Amino acid sequence: MIQLHNVFLSYQNDVTALSNINLNVAKGEFVFLTGISGAGKSTLLKLLYGALKPSRGQILIDGENIIRLPASQIPFLRRKVGVVFQDFKLLPNRTVLENVALTLEVLGWGKKDIGKKVYHVLKQMGLEHKINSTPLRLSGGEQQRVALARALVNDPKIILADEPTGNLDEESREQILGILKGANIRGSTVVVASHDKKLIGNCHRRVITLDKGHIVEGSDAAK
Amino acid sequence: MPPSKPQKRPKLSREGFGGQLNYFLSRAVTNIRQNLFVNVLTIGTISLAILIVSLLLLVFVNLERVTDQWSERVQVTAYFDNELTPQELHTLKSKILSLNGTGKLEYVTKAVALQRFQARMKGQDALLEGVTADILPASLEIQLKKENRTGDSLKAYVDRLAKIQGIAEIQYGDDWVRRFNKFMDFMRVVGISLGCFLLLAVVFIVANTIKLTIYSRKEELELLSLVGATRCFIKMPFLIEGIIQGAAGSILAIAMLSSLYLGFLHNAGNFISFNPGEADLVFLPLSHLSGVFCGGILLGFMGSLTSLKRFINF
Ligand SMILES: Nc1ncnc2c1ncn2[C@@H]1O[C@H](COP(=O)(O)OP(=O)(O)O)[C@@H](O)[C@H]1O
């Protein structure tokens, strides 16, 4: 589902954030991406949803080489990939319903179906009573779940989550991990970037470790 | 590799074109409501800009109208020493009519000339004493075709007319016509360049105001693109918003212009026209008004389009 081949990435200021990344994530897998802060986790995720282009190398998502993807095709890549951003990126002047609905509106869904589907997803996350609140009135854990709901409301093939358990309490972390596992069981391939050792330790999934832009462990499922 | 269950996808209820348009429209309206202040600012800017331009247009339309009225008065008169016999009149008339640029002809006999003179001097009988039809000349009044009423072509016409035998004297509004036409040409140049300059300034200001609206929603634009919105999908509500702003702005401007006109402009014309009956300034004709309206819409649309270019570059 996700394949990276000899991928390098440098930012404009000549910081080499990723070097010689070779990675293979199979369909339906659930993997962790770990490493200390600044190791390149966020950068790697950005490559996967087309927010950054690598300086060198090839990236295949769902069998498609996204390096040569014209700008007009990027939206269709992003519809396959649900992203939970480190900073949530919720729109403060929209309700929870409207925030989650965006993913479906973009697909051209009808209003009624959007309402039903969003309600359903929010209910799974125990947020149905907050459906008309605005994000700023929610706790950190609730905001994180709204961001999660927006990422997986269209059952994307791939879910990328950047530090989804950031600085949340124990209970919220478990809840969020549960939601991600649920999405994985329903068929999505999940990549979670996290430096939360305890969380990763409890999970028994493949762990890919990055250090200074290199993969030091777990680059392939068959290790 | 963990087994992956076949993915259960909900049936996609894609909306048709109408539904999409409806979505974009309601999105645009919500955007306007949620960003009322910037929108009021934009609409205000647009309407002020259009008001200035349409005021200029109003002045222009009226100046053109006055020019037309004035040039109608450009008339060449050929005087004769004696009354013409019907025979002479006939040959002269056909000669003059064959001249390029001749419009209407009217023969004024000595008797008619006297009548006119008397009519003009009404109440000043003392002056009329001793004036008989005999001392007034008979004349042919020549109305020129519109394109021959000005400057050089008028002069050329008069030269050609002078070559016809039997005409004692020719009079025409030589000097003042030329001066007036020069003035009008000058006014046209000033008006058009002022208009262009204004239009440029207006486009610039409006584009910047709209940029402000869009800048305040940068986050939203970015997020939409991240959840897979196509460029068209992101732009559409903004473009519709621009059209709404433009339409609202131009309606407001036309309303302001109308009240200005009805308030005091419509009888300000007394200063620039001769005939008190025709003195009133006319309002913009419907064609110009719809032009202004469409211009406003175009302004809002283009403003949004150019501002979006800055923010959508994926
Ligand atoms: N936009 C950017 N411009 C320049 N350097 C960046 C940018 N984003 C990240 N970096 C650098 O790239 C490296 C990897 O960053 P990041 O991927 O955010 O790490 P992580 O998510 O693992 O903490 C760091 O050294 C960081 O300073």
Ligand SMILES: [Mg+2]
């Ligand atoms: Mg990071």
